[in-house]
Amino acid sequence: MATSSAWKLDDHPKLPKGKTIALIVLDGWGESAPDQYNCIHNAPTPAMDSLKHGAPDTWTLIKAHGTAVGLPSEDDMGNSEVGHNALGAGRIFAQGAKLCDQALASGKIFQGEGFKYVSESFETNTLHLVGLLSDGGVHSRLDQLQLLIKGSAERGAKRIRVHILTDGRDVLDGSSVGFVETLEADLVTLRENGVDAQIASGGGRMYVTLDRYENDWEVVKRGWDAQVLGEAPHKFKNAVEAVKTLRKEPGANDQYLPPFVIVDDSGKAVGPIVDGDAVVTFNFRADRMVMHAKALEYEDFDKFDRVRFPKIRYAGMLQYDGELKLPSRYLVSPPEIDRTSGEYLAHNGVSTFACSETVKFGHVTFFWNGNRSGYFNEKLEEYVEIPSDSGISFNVQPKMKALEIGEKARDAILSGKFDQVRVNIPNGDMVGHTGDIEATVVACEAADLAVKMIFDAIEQVKGIYVVTADHGNAEDMVKRDKSGKPALDKEGKLQILTSHTLKPVPIAIGGPGLSKGVRFRKDLETPGLANVAATVMNLHGFVAPSDYEPTLIEVVE
Numbered sequence: 001m002a003t004s005s006a007w008k009l010d011d012h013p014k015l016p017k018g019k020t021i022a023l024i025v026l027d028g029w030g031e032s033a034p035d036q037y038n039c040i041h042n043a044p045t046p047a048m049d050s051l052k053h054g055a056p057d058t059w060t061l062i063k064a065h066g067t068a069v070g071l072p073s074e075d076d077m078g079n080s081e082v083g084h085n086a087l088g089a090g091r092i093f094a095q096g097a098k099l100c101d102q103a104l105a106s107g108k109i110f111q112g113e114g115f116k117y118v119s120e121s122f123e124t125n126t127l128h129l130v131g132l133l134s135d136g137g138v139h140s141r142l143d144q145l146q147l148l149i150k151g152s153a154e155r156g157a158k159r160i161r162v163h164i165l166t167d168g169r170d171v172l173d174g175s176s177v178g179f180v181e182t183l184e185a186d187l188v189t190l191r192e193n194g195v196d197a198q199i200a201s202g203g204g205r206m207y208v209t210l211d212r213y214e215n216d217w218e219v220v221k222r223g224w225d226a227q228v229l230g231e232a233p234h235k236f237k238n239a240v241e242a243v244k245t246l247r248k249e250p251g252a253n254d255q256y257l258p259p260f261v262i263v264d265d266s267g268k269a270v271g272p273i274v275d276g277d278a279v280v281t282f283n284f285r286a287d288r289m290v291m292h293a294k295a296l297e298y299e300d301f302d303k304f305d306r307v308r309f310p311k312i313r314y315a316g317m318l319q320y321d322g323e324l325k326l327p328s329r330y331l332v333s334p335p336e337i338d339r340t341s342g343e344y345l346a347h348n349g350v351s352t353f354a355c356s357e358t359v360k361f362g363h364v365t366f367f368w369n370g371n372r373s374g375y376f377n378e379k380l381e382e383y384v385e386i387p388s389d390s391g392i393s394f395n396v397q398p399k400m401k402a403l404e405i406g407e408k409a410r411d412a413i414l415s416g417k418f419d420q421v422r423v424n425i426p427n428g429d430m431v432g433h434t435g436d437i438e439a440t441v442v443a444c445e446a447a448d449l450a451v452k453m454i455f456d457a458i459e460q461v462k463g464i465y466v467v468t469a470d471h472g473n474a475e476d477m478v479k480r481d482k483s484g485k486p487a488l489d490k491e492g493k494l495q496i497l498t499s500h501t502l503k504p505v506p507i508a509i510g511g512p513g514l515s516k517g518v519r520f521r522k523d524l525e526t527p528g529l530a531n532v533a534a535t536v537m538n539l540h541g542f543v544a545p546s547d548y549e550p551t552l553i554e555v556v557e
């Protein structure tokens with residue numbers, strides 16, 4: 001790849017090139033006060049602990065939520081998409097949640113090409129809305145769905161079917177009932193006003209539709225069967241009753257609710273997707289919509305038997321994959337995350353190895369590279385995916401593939417072939433989402449062992465490590481009141497927190513290759529994840545582009 005002048009990075013005046021850098025992202029690893037709900041504190045994590053104590057020059061905290069990562073407000077917890085986007089792109093982009101808010105508030109969403117396209121079905125056919133039903137703000141938001149439904153009805157949608165996916169992962173488990181009741185009440189009002197509006201199907205997000213990175217197509221198939229074919233093992237006349245009843249099944253919770261369809265008095269599904277219908281998927285976040293989008297859009301498709309492939313007018317809330325241009329129609333233009341650090345470094349000859357297990361593979365590749373799949377330069381990059389366990393909830397195998405990721409990273413470091421070895425270690429996050437505190441402690445220990453393995457390899461090649469996280473999760477596993485004490489529910493019970501948090505995340509640098517005098521600056525007011533890219537570019541021996549968020553480090557004599 002010839003380096004055009006636009007891509008050429010200036011040499012760093014003080015820092016050398018050619019050091020091997022291990023870049024470790026601990027998924028869902030925030031910093032919080034120690035107590036019994038802080039699984040990171042309660043796990044033996046000697047590698048991570050060794051970085052922290054008495055080392056203010058090489059260990060610090062950075063912001064990983066809210067406006068620091070392009071989310072609408074400081075009440076928005078961080079997540080992997082916005083976190084890895086910020087880490088990789090070195091700048092803060094207004095993210096999907098915010099762009100959709102703006103488009104809905106101004107009404108522009110209804111004037112765009114995407115909406116016009118789907119609205120051509122309104123007169124004669126059904127509008128289906130499919131997505132995650134909660135106010136979590138990570139993948140979707142209920143208030144955005146409400147505005148979309150209202151706006152569509154005002155613009156001629158006569159028959160509306162909503163296919164819901166219950167959450168319990170970005171919000172408390174059990175909250176699905178309240179969200180379904182709220183939606184149902186809206187639909188009742190619409191019906192009173194002459195719009196035939198109903199919930200048509202549903203299921204838990206982790207079991208129905210929202211798989212990612214092709215971990216388990218069965219998940220998408222279950223959703224297809226319910227949404228398109230109108231077939232599911234459970235049939236109900238009413239969605240509130242469906243959710244309440246199915247939550248009582250063994251092992252069921254909001255995340256893993258079995259699929260159901262709503263049927264009429266004669267037992268017929270009320271809303272299968274058929275030829276001529278319009279479909280809008282109202283999630284703004286990409287990763288868990290890509291597989292579903294392929295099933296809805298691709299003529300050639302062999303991942304499961306679709307039985308019927310209806311000719312529909314389909315639009316995503318956003319375009320979910322910029323490289324694949326998928327879906328081809330969308331309501332809101334996604335953030336244009338360009339000139340990522342990965343692309344710059346590839347243009348400047350830096351060779352990169354990236355690895356995680358399936359459930360986080362796209363985080364260190366696709367999200368890292370600004371929601372773009374594929375290599376920038378095949379000769380310089382190698383991305384390795386370790387297959388994740390599928391069909392289980394991760395508290396059953398809390399060690400996940402941490403050690404395998406550690407081994408792959410170690411081998412890549414020792415091979416001498418790569419300047420940057422980048423990994424995501426998923427345990428704190430994936431097991432934290434199960435709400436299983438004991439398993440999450442085991443998960444954090446496993447993550448730390450993987451970190452240690454990578455540190456050892458860096459030691460051998462006299463390289464540098466940068467270790468950080470994308471957002472919090474495992475460091476706080478209980479819902480708290482304003483004073484920070486565990487909040488009790490109406491029955492006086494603790495409410496286990498399965499979601500991410502608002503906490504800052506640690507970042508540490510070190511290793512024998514770190515030049516003397518490199519330390520974290522103290523003059524940045526609120527450093528966040530977006531400051532990491534410039535830092536890493538410096539450690540590779542380059543000055544970051546001038547519009548990147550400033551580097552976290554300085555070199556003192």
Ligand SMILES: O=C(O)[C@@H](CO)OP(=O)(O)O
Binds near residue numbers: 080
């Ligand atoms: O699992 C997911 O989809 C989200 C939570 O909704 O987690 P993360 O952002 O860490 O991928």
Ligand SMILES: [Mn+2]
Binds near residue numbers: 027028083471
């Ligand atoms: Mn994450």
Ligand SMILES: [Mn+2]
Binds near residue numbers: 080429430433500
């Ligand atoms: Mn997560």
